[in-house]
Amino acid sequence: MTIRIPLLLILAFLVDGVAAEPRAYKRVEPLLAxxxxxxxxxxxxxxxxAKATSSIVTIxxxxxxxxxxxxxxxxxxxxxxxxxxxxxxxxTKRFSAGSAFMEAxxxxxxxxxxxxxxxxxxxxxxxxxxxxxxxxxxx
Numbered sequence: 001m002t003i004r005i006p007l008l009l010i011l012a013f014l015v016d017g018v019a020a021e022p023r024a025y026k027r028v029e030p031l032l033a034x035x036x037x038x039x040x041x042x043x044x045x046x047x048x049x050a051k052a053t054s055s056i057v058t059i060x061x062x063x064x065x066x067x068x069x070x071x072x073x074x075x076x077x078x079x080x081x082x083x084x085x086x087x088x089x090x091x092t093k094r095f096s097a098g099s100a101f102m103e104a105x106x107x108x109x110x111x112x113x114x115x116x117x118x119x120x121x122x123x124x125x126x127x128x129x130x131x132x133x134x135x136x137x138x139x
Contacts (some may be wrong), residue, residue: 031100048130067137072102072127081119
């Protein structure tokens, strides 16, 4: 007795992952999809050779950053704490743990920790070898 299994059924079985290699990612939680910064600027990549840079920025309670802007798109994810960002004439915004956003680029701003715990921010710059990621405002 011969058992015939349709080829389509075999392919469906394999594609479903039961007998195939495991999928690359089992769970994906989208954080952000945007073509604008948090204050409405259109994202624009700088000229030059691409250079991605990441770091964790820590702002202790009571501290604030210097006034600055960014020469490249900056994806920010708040790991812990809450940061208040002063955008001058564009107002202030608060971001707490779990917030993801594209930071303002060509607009002076500063971050402030007005809370009781350190703020930790994952900063990912999508820059190039021809621009500075952080540009401090001249005093």
